[in-house]
Amino acid sequence: MSVTAFVIDDSAVVRKHLTETLQAGGIEVLGSAADPVFAWPKLAAKWPDVVVLDVEMPRMDGITFLRKIMAERPTPVVMCSTLTERGCETTMQALAAGAVGFVTKPKLGLREFLSDRSNGLVDAVRAAARANLRALPRSPAGAAAPAAGSAATPGTPAAARAPAAAVHGAMAETTDRVVAIGISTGGVQSIEVVLRQLDRTCPGMVIVQHMPSGFTASFATRLNSLLELEVLEAKDGDRVINGRVLIAPGGKHMQLKRSGAQYVVEVRDGPLINHHRPSVDVLFRSVAQCAGRNAIGVVMTGMGDDGARGLREMREAGAVTAAQDEASCVVFGMPAEAIRLGGARDVVALNGIAGWVRQVAQQPVTR
Known part of the structure; x- marks a missing residue:
């Protein structure tokens, strides 16, 4: 697939290295500019498939320009920003406004990062080029955090590489339900659509949204301020209870385990699994x-196949499972693989996922 891109960053060094990285990855760079004001006439002359956009720039910030693009000529945008407290917040606002991916520039070792051909930029741009912008929900004002933009490719089966679960055997007698959701590209807006339709009677939820460390705390805080649900970045030992949403922290794996008659999460380090x-x-x-038949599992929009094998294991253990349908996905990668492997019992449109969860949660657990 031939992909074209345009780079906007106020640093000439950054523009140079990002351009070289994209070109080395087989992406044609149509041009670059130091800020959105300089960029607009160049873009108008020859529009790219993807715009790579810095966040904090002179004359016009990235969010304002992103909104201009989405209003006048909707185009996949990948944010490329430095990981600072303000940068996290601004990047999240941009992603909530319609960007479909991001690449984090480190504060230290920037030149080495920019020269690294495996820094994730090429994957993020290629994933963005395949994004279905018509399916991208528009978040209400002030909405939440960043989506993942990195692509995952099939490889060694996850079961062969993933850390072993912390405990063995599902609780047979508990009536507590657990909702597990996996989501990636396009997830910022999509997960908010689902969570806004749920209240504190909803079973406890555990969510993996592909994000690097530094972003998930802000993501959870913003969602918590917008929703009736309690939304937290998960900490080791946090309980899974009705009305609470636990989001896996970036850079850490999250697992469910049981403590007596309760469900809790374990948060720990580990190797990358499916590149995540x-x-x-x-x-x-x-x-x-750990939960077996008491679980409800959903794979939503995202690039690659992370979650497809795990959803199949959930279904084989008796859980009720679903995948988001193609028409409502920004990227129909993870759900497509889950469906292909037989992990999804149902296929549900984005706007129907919350209702589907409520309906399943009200049904008695089949033994």
């Missing part, structure tokens, strides 16, 4: 083992 940490497969495998 946190990994959906790691969470889903633990949910299959």
Whole structure:
């Protein structure tokens, strides 16, 4: 697939290295500019498939320009920003406004990062080029955090590489339900659509959204301020209870385990699984083992296949499972693989996922 891109960053060094990285990855760079004001006439002359956009720039910030693009000529945008407190917040606002991916520039070792051909930029741009912008929900004002933009490719089966679940055997007698969701590209807006339709009677939820460390705390805080549900970045030992949403922290794997008659999460380090940490497969495998028939699993929009095998294990353990349908996905990668492998019992449109969860949660657990 031939992909074209345009780079906007106020640093000439950054523009140079990003351009070289994209070109080395087989992506044609149509041009670059130091800020959105300079960029607009160049873009108008020859529009790219993807715009790579810095966040904090002179004359016009990235969010304002992103909104201009989405209003006048909707185009996949990958944010490329430095990981600072303000940068996290601004990047999240941009992703909530319609960007479909991001690449984090480190504060230290920037030149080495920019020269590294495996820094994730090429994957993020290629994933963005395949995004279905018509399916991208528009978040209400002030909505939440960043989506993942990195691509995952099939490889060694996750079961062969994922850390073993912390405990063995699902609780047979508990009536507590657990909802596990895996989501990636396009997830910022999509997960908010689902969570806004749920209230504190909803079973406890555990979510893996592909994000690097530094972003998930802000993501959870913003969602918590918008929703009736309690939304937290998960900490080791946090309980899974009705009305609470636990989001796996970036850079850590999250697993479900049981403590007596209660469900809790374990948060720990580990190798990348399916190119991700946190990994959906790691969470889903633990949910299959610990919750079994008490679990509800959903794979949503995202690139690659993370979660497909884990959802199948959940279904084989008796959980009720679903995948988001193609028409409502920004990227129909993870759900497509889950469906292909037989992990999804149902296929549900984005706007129907919350209702589907409520309906399943009200049904008695089949023994």
